[in-house]
Amino acid sequence: MTDVLALAEQVWRGEGDYHPFRGAGHWAEVADGIAFVHGFSNVNGIATDDGLVLVDTGMYLLADIMHDAVREWSPSPLHTVVFTHGHVDHVFGVDRYEADNSAVGAPAVRVVAHEAVADRFDRYRATAGYNGLINQRQFSLPEAAWPTDYRYPDATYRDRLDLEVGGRRFELHHDRGETDDHTWVWMPEERVVLTGDLFIWASPNCGNPQKVQRYPKDWARALREMASLGAEVLLPGHGLPILGADRVREALSDSAELLEILHDETLAMMNAGATLDEIVHTVHAPARLLERPYLRPVYDEPEFVVRNVWRLYGGWYDGNPARLKPPPDAVVSAEVTALAGGPGALGERALQVADSGDLRLAAQLAEWAATADPDHAGARDARATIYRRRIDAESSTMAKGIFRWAAARGDDDGS
Numbered sequence: 001m002t003d004v005l006a007l008a009e010q011v012w013r014g015e016g017d018y019h020p021f022r023g024a025g026h027w028a029e030v031a032d033g034i035a036f037v038h039g040f041s042n043v044n045g046i047a048t049d050d051g052l053v054l055v056d057t058g059m060y061l062l063a064d065i066m067h068d069a070v071r072e073w074s075p076s077p078l079h080t081v082v083f084t085h086g087h088v089d090h091v092f093g094v095d096r097y098e099a100d101n102s103a104v105g106a107p108a109v110r111v112v113a114h115e116a117v118a119d120r121f122d123r124y125r126a127t128a129g130y131n132g133l134i135n136q137r138q139f140s141l142p143e144a145a146w147p148t149d150y151r152y153p154d155a156t157y158r159d160r161l162d163l164e165v166g167g168r169r170f171e172l173h174h175d176r177g178e179t180d181d182h183t184w185v186w187m188p189e190e191r192v193v194l195t196g197d198l199f200i201w202a203s204p205n206c207g208n209p210q211k212v213q214r215y216p217k218d219w220a221r222a223l224r225e226m227a228s229l230g231a232e233v234l235l236p237g238h239g240l241p242i243l244g245a246d247r248v249r250e251a252l253s254d255s256a257e258l259l260e261i262l263h264d265e266t267l268a269m270m271n272a273g274a275t276l277d278e279i280v281h282t283v284h285a286p287a288r289l290l291e292r293p294y295l296r297p298v299y300d301e302p303e304f305v306v307r308n309v310w311r312l313y314g315g316w317y318d319g320n321p322a323r324l325k326p327p328p329d330a331v332v333s334a335e336v337t338a339l340a341g342g343p344g345a346l347g348e349r350a351l352q353v354a355d356s357g358d359l360r361l362a363a364q365l366a367e368w369a370a371t372a373d374p375d376h377a378g379a380r381d382a383r384a385t386i387y388r389r390r391i392d393a394e395s396s397t398m399a400k401g402i403f404r405w406a407a408a409r410g411d412d413d414g415s
Contacts, residue, residue, distance in 0.1 A: 226252050
């Protein structure tokens with residue numbers, strides 16, 4: 001079994017190739033009666049005199065593994081679940097604990113969450129098809145599956161809620177960040193902060209190009225507040241525990257600084273009249289922060305955060321009047337391809353540009369060529385080749401996933 005705490009120490013030192021979304025249900029006690037279960041998304045268990053409290057319960061595809069890991073740690077009935085937010089990798093598996101309780105005659109499980117979680121579940125049910133396609137692209141899944149049956153909260157709150165369960169005190173705080181329904185939990189006696197996805201051992205997931213709005217300024221404010229608490233243990237939504245007050249404060253403060261820089265510099269350029277194109281290619285995260293083992297852009301990336309700041313304040317118009325009411329992509333592709341001498345010539349040019357190192361421009365040229373003539377083998381091959389090269393050049397799961405989908409599209413039939 002993986003030694004979770006030893007791995008956490010190794011990763012903190014920057015050793016090895018670690019991705020925070022590769023957990024497999026291993027667990028460790030990080031404080032007296034507090035267990036951390038490492039998974040794709042983490043589950044945290046707290047023993048109380050009235051039964052267990054769980055902060056998150058795991059994703060729908062791995063709920064059995066996470067449940068079994070919790071039960072390996074403790075067979076006690078589950079008293080309360082706190083959902084840190086409504087993402088589908090954090091809110092499944094409650095039914096398994098309810099069955100456990102029923103089998104021993106224990107009271108029903110209580111689920112507590114922010115009041116906006118129910119609205120999220122309603123939206124997920126309404127957009128199940130679209131969200132399935134997003135996940136299929138993002139994670140290279142074989143099919144576009146998305147759940148439609150959710151465990152809605154029994155109790156909700158708006159700004160802050162203090163819970164006491166079996167002699168343990170939990171402060172629930174709401175802050176917008178990756179989501180509008182996010183809760184982070186502070187256990188003051190134990191000096192443990194449970195961040196949910198406000199900290200994930202990666203550059204903050206604040207720009208996801210296929211998902212709804214994120215809130216970088218609010219997110220940074222929450223990180224600053226958590227950093228001020230003097231927590232000695234940090235339990236994240238993804239990734240590994242952080243032990244030690246200095247390390248906890250450093251990780252949270254660095255994450256806040258990264259978001260503040262991206263937010264403030266983007267907003268300053270917007271106020272000066274810059275277009276989105278100018279901002280995206282000007283505002284960058286400092287390398288000194290991205291080199292931190294807990295801020296590497298392995299899932300989301302700063303360029304996408306910049307775009308999300310623009311969307312938050314500026315809407316969808318990017319400042320280029322030609323794109324206010326643009327022609328269809330197919331019309332532009334046909335015109336550019338004709339000017340270039342046909343899809344074969346444009347595909348060849350795309351490969352030449354790729355060889356020069358400009359994969360961004362190469363991908364655009366290849367898209368025009370293949371869109372203008374989806375049946376042209378040379379154009380399709382050029383597009384697939386260039387996107388395969390883009391996969392290798394990227395660090396984030398999101399970019400790799402979309403480019404992998406694009407490469408497979410070129411390999412298949414160009415549709």
